[in-house]
Amino acid sequence: MEAATTAKTDAGERPVVIRGRGITVGFGGKPILEDLDIDVYRGEILGVVGGSGTGKSVLLRTIIGLNRRIAGTVEIFGQDLDAATDAERNRIGRRWGVLFQQGALFSSLTVLQNVAVPIREHFPMPEDLRNELARLKIELVGLPPDAADKFPSELSGGMIKRASLARSLALDPDIVFLDEPTAGLDPIGAADFDALIRNLRDTLGLTVFMVTHDLDSLVGITDRIAVLGNRKVLVDGTFRELKNFDHPWTQAYFNGERAQHYDFEAMDAAAAAAASTRTTEKA
Ligand SMILES: Nc1ncnc2c1ncn2[C@@H]1O[C@H](COP(=O)(O)OP(=O)(O)OP(=O)(O)O)[C@@H](O)[C@H]1O
Numbered sequence: 001m002e003a004a005t006t007a008k009t010d011a012g013e014r015p016v017v018i019r020g021r022g023i024t025v026g027f028g029g030k031p032i033l034e035d036l037d038i039d040v041y042r043g044e045i046l047g048v049v050g051g052s053g054t055g056k057s058v059l060l061r062t063i064i065g066l067n068r069r070i071a072g073t074v075e076i077f078g079q080d081l082d083a084a085t086d087a088e089r090n091r092i093g094r095r096w097g098v099l100f101q102q103g104a105l106f107s108s109l110t111v112l113q114n115v116a117v118p119i120r121e122h123f124p125m126p127e128d129l130r131n132e133l134a135r136l137k138i139e140l141v142g143l144p145p146d147a148a149d150k151f152p153s154e155l156s157g158g159m160i161k162r163a164s165l166a167r168s169l170a171l172d173p174d175i176v177f178l179d180e181p182t183a184g185l186d187p188i189g190a191a192d193f194d195a196l197i198r199n200l201r202d203t204l205g206l207t208v209f210m211v212t213h214d215l216d217s218l219v220g221i222t223d224r225i226a227v228l229g230n231r232k233v234l235v236d237g238t239f240r241e242l243k244n245f246d247h248p249w250t251q252a253y254f255n256g257e258r259a260q261h262y263d264f265e266a267m268d269a270a271a272a273a274a275a276s277t278r279t280t281e282k283a
Contacts, residue, residue, distance in 0.1 A: 015042040017175060017207050018063060022072035025055070025062050032058050034231040036072070040175075045201055045208040046236075047218045050228030051249055056211040057101065059228065060177050063209070064098060065089070076175075094122055096175040097168030101183065104164065105152040111138060111163045112148040118170040137166040142196060158189040162196070169200070176200075178210040182217050194220045215253075219262050227253075 018040035025033040032055040040046050048056050061067040063074055065081060074081045076092050084092065097118075105114045115134040119125070138148050141162040152160055161181060168176050181197065182190035198221045201208055212218060218225055219239065226236040227250055235245045239262070243254040253259065 017042045019075040024071040025058055025067055036232045038233050042207055044223040045221050047222035047225040048211045054228040056228055057179055060179055060211055094171050095173050097173040098177045099164045099168045101179040107152050110149050115167045115170050137169050141166045157184050175207045182214045215258055
C-alpha cells in the first residue's frame with residue numbers, strides 16, 4: 001500500500017500517490033493541457049480550481065485514463081500507467097473510485113445494485129455477501145437503509161451524490177476523484193457532503209482529488225489547492241499562499257468579494273493543527 005515515491009515539501013517528506021509530468025491533452029488540434037505537472041500527496045484533500053473550461057475535468061479524466069494523453073506521464077503509487085501491463089492497470093484501477101459530475105448512476109438499477117456493480121466486476125462472490133458489502137457502503141455515506149432499494153429517479157440531488165460516493169467506495173479505494181461533488185446542492189446539503197468527505201478521509205485515510213468551484217468546500221475541507229490556468233497548474237498551495245499569488249484569476253478568486261468572508265490565516269492554522277493531529281495518531 002506504500003507509495004513508491006516521495007517529495008520534499010514544507011511539511012517534510014511526503015509520499016506522492018499521483019505524479020503527473022508533462023501532461024499534454026488536446027481535442028481536434030486544440031490544446032487543453034500542455035506540459036502540466038501535478039503531484040498529489042497521500043492522505044491529502046487536494047482541491048483543483050480554475051476558470052470554466054480550463055480543463056479541470058479533462059485533467060481528472062486524463063489521470064484515470066479516460067482521456068488520451070498526447071504527451072506526458074502519469075504515475076499512480078509509483079507505477080507508470082503507460083508501462084503497466086493490463087493486469088497491473090486493473091489492479092491500480094481498483095485502488096481508486098470516481099464520483100462523476102452528474103453522479104453517473106445506472107438509472108435502471110437500484111442504489112444497492114449500482115453500488116454492487118464494481119464489486120461484481122472485480123470480485124466474484126455470492127450475491128448475499130456482495131449485497132451485504134454494498135449495504136455497508138450505503139450506510140457509510142449516511143444514506144438511510146431504505147435508500148438501497150430506490151432507483152436514482154426517486155432520490156434527491158444530495159442522495160444521488162451520496163449513492164455515487166458509495167459506489168466509488170465500493171472497492172475500498174485509496175484514492176477518490178470527485179468532480180464537482182457539491183454542484184447543485186443547497187448550501188446545507190453541500191456543507192453536509194463536505195463534512196462527509198472530510199470524515200471519510202480522516203477515518204479511511206483516503207487521498208482525495210476534488211475538482212470544485214465551491215469556495216465553501218475549498219475553505220472547509222481542502223488541505224491544498226491547485227489552480228489551473230494557461231493549460232497548466234498555475235500555482236498550488238494553501239489559501240494564504242494563493243491569496244498572495246500575483247495572477248489576475250487567483251487575485252479575483254481568492255481576494256474577491258466572496259472570499260472576504262473567510263479568515264484564511266485562522267483556517268491555515270486549523271488545517272495545520274488537524275494535519276499534525278493526524279500524523280501523531282498514525283505514529
Ligand atoms: N471529449 C472531448 N472532446 C472535445 N472537447 C472536449 C472534450 N472534453 C473536454 N473538452 C473541452 O475541453 C475544455 C475543458 O473542459 P473541462 O470540462 O475539463 O473544463 P472544466 O475546467 O472542468 O470546466 P467547468 O468548470 O466549466 O466544468 C472545454 O473547452 C471542453 O469543451
